[in-house]
Amino acid sequence: MMEENDNIGTPQEPPKKHNKFVQYFINLGARIKGWFVDKYTAVKDFFCGLFHKKTEEEKALEYSGPQLSRGEKFRRGLKSQSGWLFVAPALVLMAVFTFYPIIAAFVNSFKQSYSGMTGKFNGWGIDNFVRVLKGDTGTGGADFVQCLVNTLILTFISVPLSTLLALLISVALNSIKRVQKAYQTILFLPYLTNALAMGAVFATFFKIIGTQNNTETVGLVNIVLGWFGVDPIDWVGLRSPHWQIGSLSIPWAKYVVTIIYEVWSGLPFKILILFSAMQSINKQYYDAAKVDGASRWTVLWHITAPMIMPQISYLLVTGIMGGMKQYSAIVGLFGVTMGQDYDMGTMVGYLYNYIELGQTGYAFAGSLILFVIIMIITYFNNKITKKRTTYR
Amino acid sequence: MSNLILAGSAEGWLVALSVLLIIVGIVAIAVMSVRIARIVRSMRTPQAVVGKWDLSAGDEGFDAEKAQKREKTKHILKNVFVYIFLTLCALLAFLPFYWMLMSSVKTEMEFRESVPTFFPHTFQWKNYWMVFHQVTSTSGANASFGQILLNTIIVGLLSTFLGLVLIVVTAYALARMEFKGKNILFALMLATMMIPGELFTVSNYITVAKAHMNNTYTVLILPFLVSVYYIYLLRNNFMQIPNSLYQAAKVDGLSDLGYLIKVMIPLTAPTLISITLLRFIGTWNSYIWPRLVNEKSWQMITNWVTGGFVDRVQATSPWGDNWSIYDKFYGDSQPLDTLKMAAVCMVSLPLLVLFIFCRRYIMRGVSKSGTKG
Numbered sequence: 001m002m003e004e005n006d007n008i009g010t011p012q013e014p015p016k017k018h019n020k021f022v023q024y025f026i027n028l029g030a031r032i033k034g035w036f037v038d039k040y041t042a043v044k045d046f047f048c049g050l051f052h053k054k055t056e057e058e059k060a061l062e063y064s065g066p067q068l069s070r071g072e073k074f075r076r077g078l079k080s081q082s083g084w085l086f087v088a089p090a091l092v093l094m095a096v097f098t099f100y101p102i103i104a105a106f107v108n109s110f111k112q113s114y115s116g117m118t119g120k121f122n123g124w125g126i127d128n129f130v131r132v133l134k135g136d137t138g139t140g141g142a143d144f145v146q147c148l149v150n151t152l153i154l155t156f157i158s159v160p161l162s163t164l165l166a167l168l169i170s171v172a173l174n175s176i177k178r179v180q181k182a183y184q185t186i187l188f189l190p191y192l193t194n195a196l197a198m199g200a201v202f203a204t205f206f207k208i209i210g211t212q213n214n215t216e217t218v219g220l221v222n223i224v225l226g227w228f229g230v231d232p233i234d235w236v237g238l239r240s241p242h243w244q245i246g247s248l249s250i251p252w253a254k255y256v257v258t259i260i261y262e263v264w265s266g267l268p269f270k271i272l273i274l275f276s277a278m279q280s281i282n283k284q285y286y287d288a289a290k291v292d293g294a295s296r297w298t299v300l301w302h303i304t305a306p307m308i309m310p311q312i313s314y315l316l317v318t319g320i321m322g323g324m325k326q327y328s329a330i331v332g333l334f335g336v337t338m339g340q341d342y343d344m345g346t347m348v349g350y351l352y353n354y355i356e357l358g359q360t361g362y363a364f365a366g367s368l369i370l371f372v373i374i375m376i377i378t379y380f381n382n383k384i385t386k387k388r389t390t391y392r
Numbered sequence: 393m394s395n396l397i398l399a400g401s402a403e404g405w406l407v408a409l410s411v412l413l414i415i416v417g418i419v420a421i422a423v424m425s426v427r428i429a430r431i432v433r434s435m436r437t438p439q440a441v442v443g444k445w446d447l448s449a450g451d452e453g454f455d456a457e458k459a460q461k462r463e464k465t466k467h468i469l470k471n472v473f474v475y476i477f478l479t480l481c482a483l484l485a486f487l488p489f490y491w492m493l494m495s496s497v498k499t500e501m502e503f504r505e506s507v508p509t510f511f512p513h514t515f516q517w518k519n520y521w522m523v524f525h526q527v528t529s530t531s532g533a534n535a536s537f538g539q540i541l542l543n544t545i546i547v548g549l550l551s552t553f554l555g556l557v558l559i560v561v562t563a564y565a566l567a568r569m570e571f572k573g574k575n576i577l578f579a580l581m582l583a584t585m586m587i588p589g590e591l592f593t594v595s596n597y598i599t600v601a602k603a604h605m606n607n608t609y610t611v612l613i614l615p616f617l618v619s620v621y622y623i624y625l626l627r628n629n630f631m632q633i634p635n636s637l638y639q640a641a642k643v644d645g646l647s648d649l650g651y652l653i654k655v656m657i658p659l660t661a662p663t664l665i666s667i668t669l670l671r672f673i674g675t676w677n678s679y680i681w682p683r684l685v686n687e688k689s690w691q692m693i694t695n696w697v698t699g700g701f702v703d704r705v706q707a708t709s710p711w712g713d714n715w716s717i718y719d720k721f722y723g724d725s726q727p728l729d730t731l732k733m734a735a736v737c738m739v740s741l742p743l744l745v746l747f748i749f750c751r752r753y754i755m756r757g758v759s760k761s762g763t764k765g
Contacts, residue, residue, distance in 0.1 A: 081572060086565030090558055090618045091577070097615045098584050101595030108595075116598040169481055172474045186482045188755065189489065192743045194677050196694050197736040201492045204729060220491075220508060264485070272759050325588060328679055331698065348590050355597055355684060363594045371591050378586070 105371075109364035116360035128365035135247075139357050142342035144366065146248060147350040148373075153255060154346075155323030158262040163315050165263060166270035171300065173271070174278045184275065191268035199332015202261045206235035236333060238340060249343050254334065258344070261329055270315050277311040278304060313385040320381065324374055327352070347373075416480060419473050426466070492740065495733040496520070503730050519734040523701055537696065537738070543609070544693040548675040551613045555671055556664065559622050564652050566623070567630035568638070578627075581620045593681070600685050607690045612682055616675075622667050625760065629660045666757025669750055673743060697739050701731035 018026065068076070108114055109128055111121035130136075135143045173183060190198070205220045222232040234240050235253045242251035281304065289299050327348040330338050338345045342353065347370050354363040495503060496519055498512045524537050565571075566578055596615055605611045633656060641651045657664065679694040688695075747754055 080570065083565045083569035083571030083574060086561050086569065087577065090562040090623070093558075093614065093618045094581070094584070096599065097596055098592060098618070100599075101592040102584075102587060104595040104598075105591050116594075117601060169478070172478050176471065176474055176478070183478050183482055185751065187485050189744070189747070190485055191758065192673065192747045192754070193740055194694055194697070194743070196679055197697050197739050198488060198492075200697065200732060200736055201488045201495075204491070204495065204733070205488075207729075218506070223507065264488070267485070269758065272755060276759055325590060331679075336698065351590055351594065352680060352684065355594060360594060360598060367588075367591045367594055371588060374588050 105364050105367055109361070109368045111361060114361035114364070115358070117358075121361070128361045129369070132362055132365045132369065137354075137359065137362055139354075139359055141357050141359070141362075142338070142345040142350045142353045143247075144347075144350060144369075146343065147345040147347050149248060149250075150255075150344060151324060151326070151346045153250075154258055154262065154326065155320055157255075158259045158266065159316060159319035159323050161259065162263040162266040163270055163312065163319065166267050166274055166315075167312070169267070170271050170274040170278055171304070173275055184271075187271055188268045190265050191272075193265070195265065195328035196332040198265065199261060199329050202257065202264075203236050203333050206257050208232065208234050208237055240340075242343070251339065251343050254339060254344050257333060258329065261333060262323075262326070265329070266319065270319075273311050273315060274308060277308040281307045317378075317381045317385060320377060321374065324370070324377065412476075412480065416476050419469075419476060423469065423473055426469075489740075489744075492733055492736055495730060496737045497734075498730055500728050500730050516730075519730050520738070523731050523734045523738065539689055540691065540693050540696045543612075543690060544676060547609055547612045547692065548672050550609070551616065551675050552668055552671045554613065555617045555619065556668060558617055559619065559626055559667065560652070560657065560664070562618075563623050563626035563630055564656065567627045568648075582624065585620050585624075593684070597684055605685075607686050609690075611685050612678075612690075612692070615681070616678075619671075622671075626660065626663060626667070629663050630656055633659055662753065662756065663760075665750075665753045666760070669746070669754055670757050673746070673754075676743065693739050697732075697735050701728060701735060 017023075108116075110124050110126065112123050112125050112127040114121040114128075132144050135145060169187065173180060173187075176183075206222075207219050208222070218226075218232040219235070221235065222230075226232065233253055235257050240251055240253045242249050242253070244250075285303050285307075286299065289303060294302070325348050326346050330344055330346055330349060334344050338349050338353075342349075345353065347366070351363050351366050351370070354360070354366065494510070494512055497515045497517060498509075499514060499516050502509060502513060566574065592615075600606060600611050600615075637655060638651060641655055646654065675692075677694055678692055679698075682691040683695050688699075
């Protein structure tokens with residue numbers, strides 16, 4: 001009995017294995033051949049159809065209704081295309097506000113000293129890009145490299161940090177049985193807030209308010225740090241400490257404030273996604289693990305983590321995308337000038353800065369560079385996440 | 393340590409916070425030491441741990457009752473630790489809201505005390521009245537709250553309603569109707585989702601300025617009416633409705649539009665409600681675009697919050713002429729933080745109330761779409 005089963009189950013002789021290099025070219029050849037064969041059959045069918053005289057039976061199968069006049073045919077044809085009428089409003093709006101701007105951004109960023117209002121420009125070239133990257137715009141606006149560095153540092157610290165914290169909280173949330181909903185609701189509250197309004201509240205935690213009338217508030221955070229013997233730090237103000245690397249300034253105190261705010265405001269969404277993913281894991285896995293006597297950490301690393309890997313990678317990708325476009329939180333915390341001399345500028349902040357200065361050429365160039373950077377990050381994201389998320 | 397207690401004795405809440413921190417620390421140390429002790433023990437006598445379920449290890453070292461008790465204690469300890477951790481997180485998540493509410497009713501003097509009070513000594517509801525009646529300030533013109541609220545509500549309602557109609561109609565056409573080039577159109581729409589929205593803003597700004605549409609409601613509504621993601625979401629929802637329903641409706645003599653209104657919309661109501669709520673929240677929170685294209689009195693509520701608030705109001709207050717209490721200390725040109733906090737409250741609280749009533753729809757919508765509007 002057993003032997004019979006084994007005989008049935010034995011695999012057939014595997015195909016001959018070439019080395020990787022040769023195999024690649026064999027596959028490539030097969031693919032090219034397939035492409036031509038497809039095209040050939042399509043063309044052959046088309047021409048055969050043209051010269052083929054239809055028999056009476058085929059005609060009867062094709063159309064059995066009454067003969068239509070030309071006008072009626074046209075009307076019916078038009079009616080079958082009435083879907084265009086439904087999508088027309090959306091299409092018109094998208095043409096004006098989405099499709100046209102894409103083309104305009106690509107064209108206008110190559111016009112030198114371009115003024116959006118008058119449409120005048122001074123020849124074509126890559127002058128805008130060179131000046132933006134060099135920081136040589138001559139208008140006293142934000143510096144591109146500073147903005148890029150700020151955005152990258154803030155994004156690549158705050159996103160992994162908040163994802164890790166969200167993972168911890170959702171594991172904790174998943175392991176309790178009572179008042180789960182209440183905790184979930186409270187933890188979700190920060191999501192619904194306005195970045196500017198809450199940024200202002202966070203600024204009061206860190207702000208040193210002047211020393212008038214012999215009263216001085218050093219802010220909640222400085223008081224807590226004071227218990228451990230740390231001198232008050234001016235977190236968000238003019239005397240905020242920073243490191244200087246060449247022309248680049250690293251205002252670390254402001255980074256800390258921004259990262260704390262971003263973790264706080266980014267947590268709710270991440271907890272919501274991770275927690276609902278954990279809830280939907282089949283309970284049988286856990287029962288099986290219990291029977292096998294697996295410890296809690298083993299369960300976490302070998303069951304829970306792999307099962308929610310797609311969600312984690314989704315959160316990392318969307319988090320990084322969102323982080324590259326951050327702006328409102330910076331304005332809420334540091335005001336419209338984005339810190340002192342734009343030292344907390346972000347890439348989106350850079351665009352708006354130059355729109356407001358009336359230098360649309362630089363704004364176009366900046367937006368195109370932002371687009372390219374986001375595309376590069378998307379590409380690497382896809383590459384990494386495709387490898388990791390095998391449990392999808 | 394003594395310093396900590398001393399500082400805390402001034403204010404009850406500092407004591408509470410520090411006690412909480414100490415408890416968390418002790419529990420963490422306890423849990424860690426239990427773990428470390430177990431690891432050390434396992435290193436000393438490997439077979440004793442490995443043979444926990446191994447009958448060959450012998451019965452003499454294994455006391456079932458004791459083990460059960462130990463398991464139980466461990467379980468309780470773990471639960472306590474988890475609850476403390478979650479409570480701490482919830483407190484930290486809620487702290488900014490609490491601080492916002494309390495700061496908004498403090499007097500400016502109390503707000504600037506060196507040790508901030510956790511609960512205001514005196515409630516100054518006047519702050520709200522002052523914020524409500526801000527018309528212009530010396531530190532940059534700011535519009536009145538009434539005007540701004542009107543703007544926000546008109547733009548919010550119009551953009552939500554028109555946007556919803558547009559989304560439903562487009563999604564219906566893409567899901568149910570057959571026309572040439574449908575798939576190409578849909579692919580093109582989806583492709584635009586890849587491109588960051590900031591790329592459009594610069595061109596749109598120029599378009600709007602050239603069309604002389606600055607300082608209108610139209611300019612706040614039109615560019616954001618079409619939202620490709622919601623069209624995609626709703627189309628998928630529509631596709632899930634079985635085709636047999638459509639045929640049944642046709643037999644009963646329902647037109648395409650009738651089918652859309654009477655069958656499809658009720659069936660996809662939860663998604664539609666989520667989309668409506670998220671769109672309204674998105675409009676409420678919009679900041680950058682209104683700031684770029686419109687002047688102060690045409691902007692939205694978030695723009696209003698970023699302005700400076702001073703205590704000079706151009707109206708007679710119900711408290712008589714003596715309304716300007718801060719003048720002698722700070723002058724009338726300095727923005728006051730308490731007033732700002734009151735403004736922040738007025739902007740944030742409607743959203744929180746909305747959340748309390750529509751929690752289910754908002755959370756579902758968010759987990760589906762992952763956007764704010």
